[in-house]
Amino acid sequence: MRLFLTMIPDKLDLAQLPTPLQFLSRLSAELKGPRIWVKRDDLTGCATSGNKVRKLEFVLAQAIAESADTLLTCGGLQSNHCRATAVLGAQLGLKVHLILRGVPPEQLPDGNLLLASLTGAEISCYPLSQYQHLKELFDYWLDFYRGRGHKPFIIPTGASDGIGVWGYLHCVNELAGQFSEQGINPGAIICATGSGGTQAGLTLGCHLSRLNIPVIGFAVCDDAVYFHGKIRDDIGDWQKRYGISVDTEQLNIQVNDRYMGPSYGRATPEIFSTIRHMATLEGLILDPVYTAKAFYGLIQEIKAGTFQDVSDIVFVHTGGLFGLYAQHDKLGLSINSSAAGFIA
Numbered sequence: 045m046r047l048f049l050t051m052i053p054d055k056l057d058l059a060q061l062p063t064p065l066q067f068l069s070r071l072s073a074e075l076k077g078p079r080i081w082v083k084r085d086d087l088t089g090c091a092t093s094g095n096k097v098r099k100l101e102f103v104l105a106q107a108i109a110e111s112a113d114t115l116l117t118c119g120g121l122q123s124n125h126c127r128a129t130a131v132l133g134a135q136l137g138l139k140v141h142l143i144l145r146g147v148p149p150e151q152l153p154d155g156n157l158l159l160a161s162l163t164g165a166e167i168s169c170y171p172l173s174q175y176q177h178l179k180e181l182f183d184y185w186l187d188f189y190r191g192r193g194h195k196p197f198i199i200p201t202g203a204s205d206g207i208g209v210w211g212y213l214h215c216v217n218e219l220a221g222q223f224s225e226q227g228i229n230p231g232a233i234i235c236a237t238g239s240g241g242t243q244a245g246l247t248l249g250c251h252l253s254r255l256n257i258p259v260i261g262f263a264v265c266d267d268a269v270y271f272h273g274k275i276r277d278d279i280g281d282w283q284k285r286y287g288i289s290v291d292t293e294q295l296n297i298q299v300n301d302r303y304m305g306p307s308y309g310r311a312t313p314e315i316f317s318t319i320r321h322m323a324t325l326e327g328l329i330l331d332p333v334y335t336a337k338a339f340y341g342l343i344q345e346i347k348a349g350t351f352q353d354v355s356d357i358v359f360v361h362t363g364g365l366f367g368l369y370a371q372h373d374k375l376g377l378s379i380n381s382s383a384a385g386f387i388a
């Protein structure tokens with residue numbers, strides 16, 4: 045443990061850890077820039093894959109410590125976080141209720157929504173105009189469950205709060221060990237930023253362990269000003285909950301909001317061609333909502349010379365595979381079957 049912390053809260057072992065740190069030799073050669081490494085947090089599990097599991101190890105431990113029997117959380121229709129919560133809730137024998145933004149699909153659900161439905165999670169979909177009143181919706185369902193003798197526990201969007209921060213704070217320890225084992229000296233750690241908790245944990249972890257590596261979050265929805273505030277809020281909540289004091293002015297928070305595309309969940313053709321290119325070149329599968337936007341941004345910045353003095357870069361692959369299934373029609377793929385060789 046390289047972090048000098050006297051207290052660490054309860055944690056459940058839900059993720060497959062440590063995840064590998066993988067060198068992308070062909071992409072690094074193609075770009076002729078720094079060596080590019082991927083922290084494979086898309087391998088934290090199968091149906092539970094991705095970054096949310098690290099946060100939920102702490103958040104669900106807290107829910108159980110509070111004797112909760114029902115998890116209430118929220119997100120988009122294709123939320124990775126909601127899918128991970130639904131699967132882990134079923135794994136732990138807890139009821140899960142998802143408050144989702146959007147209109148339910150007329151056909152059978154796909155991607156994350158399919159898996160969440162499969163686990164038997166209760167699902168309530170609200171159009172954006174109603175979802176904007178999220179606090180009232182949570183209050184309604186809290187009262188609903190309490191009135192029926194249940195103990196509901198609210199998990200905020202993306203499990204990003206002071207509890208969830210522990211997930212990526214811990215990941216920094218794992219990374220620091222791999223950096224020295226694999227003899228690398230990263231000049232930046234890159235991640236996709238959607239609700240801020242992953243970047244908050246990584247940034248705080250690098251600060252506390254004096255790693256002196258900037259963490260750059262590529263925003264996939266809101267702008268840099270919003271995320272600076274959100275990341276500080278999550279770290280502030282962490283300090284308050286656990287009574288740990290950190291000089292937040294010293295935190296190196298860097299957000300790049302130039303590659304989020306048209307809006308959350310919608311990606312440009314360049315993003316889909318990045319997905320195809322990385323799958324072909326390295327067998328690395330990215331998703332159009334989070335990781336491919338951040339990866340595309342990273343490639344553009346390398347090409348622009350932003351990292352020319354840097355020897356190694358680490359991209360944290362935060363998962364999202366099931367979101368790709370939900371947008372498979374935008375990949376421009378067709379099966380080109382060549383069935384030669386059959387002689388009747």
Ligand SMILES: Cc1ncc(COP(=O)(O)O)c(C=O)c1O
Nearest residue numbers: 124238239240241242334362364
């Ligand atoms: C696949 C994936 N990558 C990245 C993120 C962003 O992480 P965070 O919400 O901690 O900013 C999310 C969730 O929002 C996600 O599901």
